[in-house]
Amino acid sequence: MTHAAPPPRMSAPLLARTIAAWLVTLVIFFPLGWLVATAFKTELQAISVPPLFVWKPTLENFAEVQDRSNYLLFAANSLITSVVSTLLGLALAAPAAYSMAFFRGSRTRGVLMWMLSTKMMPAVGALVPIYVLAQTTGLLDTRLLLTIIFTLSNLPIMVWMLYSHFKDIPHEILEAARMDGASLWQEFRRVLLPLVLGGLASTGLLCLVLAWNEAFWSLNLTSAKAGTLAGLIASYSSPEGLFWAKLSAASLLAIAPIVVIGWFSQKQLVQGLTFGAVK
């Protein structure tokens, strides 16, 4: 990227704001940076006081994480449950958001609030009934169960996000398509979908991240067979003690895929978010 000549001297308020922005960024980034650093230390270096800022990086934690537990199985579980639940959620949320955005009724507002209200109850409140249900149906420790749970728990957020994206599309564009002879499916496929692709992508990515990082349900409802990476991380804070370096290495392995996906879809997301801004 090339920049034009540097801007003239910053004014005092701008300078203050810039410093504040940097400070906030550092505070937010610090735990993540510390996690990455710790993952490459030995257990002893990891707990040394004062903390080490210069050391010889080691990969032994990663080797041990792979030795001790089957990282690939957990990663596959995370990948399958989060991707499938996101796709399923989009398929369910998009028609709901469509009807609420374009065929508003007197109860639309209420339905939206009701959907959101299900997110207001702490998840633990539903743990016992859901555990019993899962046990009775024989779904405990299966990917299917987690996929269903992730889909349902993310559904309200997806409907809300898609609703706000759909609402921004002028109604008349869809009416114009109808006047042009488009069937409902053609109207959706040829006009609405291209316009909301960015919204679908950003909603999908958010729910993918939420499902990927979900810990409560996966810790409580799965173990060896369908456990996700959240379970893998948690296993390092065990009765045998806290292993900071290995915990960090496992965490790093757990978040790496999603960070990579986010990094690569960044451009498309930003593009998608500004795409419909034509009137």
Add this chain to the structure above:
Amino acid sequence: MAFLELKGVEKNYGALRAIKGIDLAVEKREFVVFVGPSGCGKSTLLRMIAGLESVDRGSVQLDGRDITHVPSSKRDLAMVFQSYALYPHMSVAENMSFALKLAGAAPALIKEKVANAARILSLEPYLHRTPKELSGGQRQRVAIGRAIVRSPKVFLFDEPLSNLDAALRVQTRIELAKLHRDLGATTIYVTHDQVEAMTLADRVVVLRDGIVEQVGTPLELYDKPANQFVAQFIGTPKMNVVAAAELPQLGELFGAPVPTGAFVGMRPENLTVQPAGKGHVQGRIDLVESLGAETLVYVRTDKGTQLVARQNTRAAWHVGDQVGLEMDRASAHLFDAQGRLTAAQS
């Protein structure tokens, strides 16, 4: 039977009766304009013809077919929206060809029709641009082009000029009139601007509160308004309407005593400013608007009523001057207490 026929059409939004039973017949190739103040139901009526609003009662017939409950996509009508409603993700060419593609027309035919519409509307240099790269006037033309390529049974326009600036509005209005003359397409056009209605229409439908006040050619509406509302809605500045009781001398104009509660209407161009003491009414000048070709003189009568006179001559009229107003009795209108026209002298 007419080409497009509305029979007892009604539309309710809950308790609100938006369209209260409208009958209307539109002939083939006719240019019909719906005009009325905002909230009169003109856009709703157009959208009911388009199928974008359901018809609660009554029927809509097009070319011998009942389309009351046919979905918009199967009505073979084209609509130009106030906001243009172009597809932002498609180029100008794609916008215009969308309907033909959906209908499964041959690519060669599509290309020919789009090229033809682009030529008529001078859009040829812009065919590959997207709507956001166009000016307001160009977007407007694309919206019209999108309607033209389809050769629909009826063109529907919903206030298509209201987003354009004044100069462009006049220019586009002239182009629309020419376009209609060239294509000879049946057109229904909604506007709140009575000048657009007068200049474009073969027939004007004046609406108020969900009912038709009058249907007629522009000059019929101007010369023989059915009631006080139409009389004052059509024409700028609007017709002077005065309670007959306030100006008893008007009785002489009609050669008979004016009924109690009646109103007299006079177009501003039928009033002539005279020196004080002459004419039918005496008053003082409130305001003078010099427009160059014409001068509008606002006169307050001794009784306090304001009358506007449109003069084609220029004279040294000053605010505060005492003047008389001469009325052209041949063109005076008499409305009864309910506002209905009872006598037009012309």
